[in-house]
Amino acid sequence: MSIFSKLAEKPWLAADESSLAVNGVPAYAPSGFPAKTALKFFIAVVSVLFFLFTITYLSRSQYPDFQALAGEPWLPLTNSLQLWLNTGFLLLASIFLQLSAKDVNKALNSGGEAREVNVLLIYLVLAVIFSIAFVFGQYLVWQQLSRQGFLIYSNPANSYFYVLTAVHGIHLFGGLLALVRVLVHFYRKSELALLRRSLGLCAFYWHYLFLLWLFLFALLTASPDTYNTIAAFCGF
Template identity: 30%
Template sequence: MANEQIKESNTTTGVHPLKFSLWLIIISIIMMFAAFTSAYIVRREEGNWLEFDLPNILLINTVIIVLSSVTMQMAHNAAKKNNLKQLKFMLLGTLILGVAFLIGQWNGWADLVQNNIYFGGTGSNPAGSFLYVLTGVHGFHLITGLIFVAITFFSSLKYKVHSKNMLRIQLCTTYWHFLGGLWLYLYIFLRVNH
């Protein structure tokens, strides 16, 4: 992706190799979180499961990630219209909201620690450990998404993202929306099953 321009040519199947690769990554992440949430349900039924209130910041983070998905889509739409000023502004907004989400997650973990809910260890609550894993692994993927958004933002500063060079912003938008959708799934899952 560091090339001057990413060629948008398709293979004989009609799908660009980078788009195909991104969908493979997304499918593997979905499978991983399906395994985590299935394990959560199975482990919960085994007992020794101490219920506790979820940190309130999780709801605020849900709003933040939805807003970041809106700004990402606006950036994509701006690129299609060659509105480069709005493109840069919306990508920067997505970056800021993504960082705010991570800060919120960190604060959520601090809230858990204040309530003596830790990850792992002897006598620890498996419910707490699962919450750390689910939010932590999602946070890791969000960091990769932020790196992708930052690369796209810096590319836009060099006028490499526009209506005739949409592949980078398309990939970035798809991945960012996926991360937002994944968080919504996790939040609803935790609210229903916690």
């Protein structure tokens, strides 16, 4: 039932037996997994957070003191090899989580065979390692930038780079905490069904963080022409 037909219901009339009741007892009860609903709302919140950062970025970029970090050969992010490497790490983490979520399904179907469970553990550990590699890689980029004199306060473009990567990193760190909790479940030999739900959510969140990172990557390494065009399009 779509949200519009739900909102068009007339609750003061006697309930339509066919849609709401079975043998006089209302059958309707929401089904689904609460944590998934909560995660979707959380992702909406995080998206709004980054959307607003982006809007301020575009607006701030139109002031004359804004010096992009890419676009000219001598600017540090024109050659963004390290960032591409980090992107690869995050992608791998995302893929391994997806694989582990798939594998737990297989394990569940086969009645929890040891082989599948072991493979699952390997995938999980790889996902954690690549996630940490991503965060470490980002830290290396920070170091390179500050060594070259691109400090957080020396230009608004630098400020945005540090702030956005930091906020993104904090969200990944939060996800890692959740993932460590899954590992604890694993060691306590919790039910596979619970593991499947948790891993499914982790994989979902990692894919989101990966897409978010791609967006930030494109935004932060955009040349002045690109972001000026977008800003003009947005009316700044």
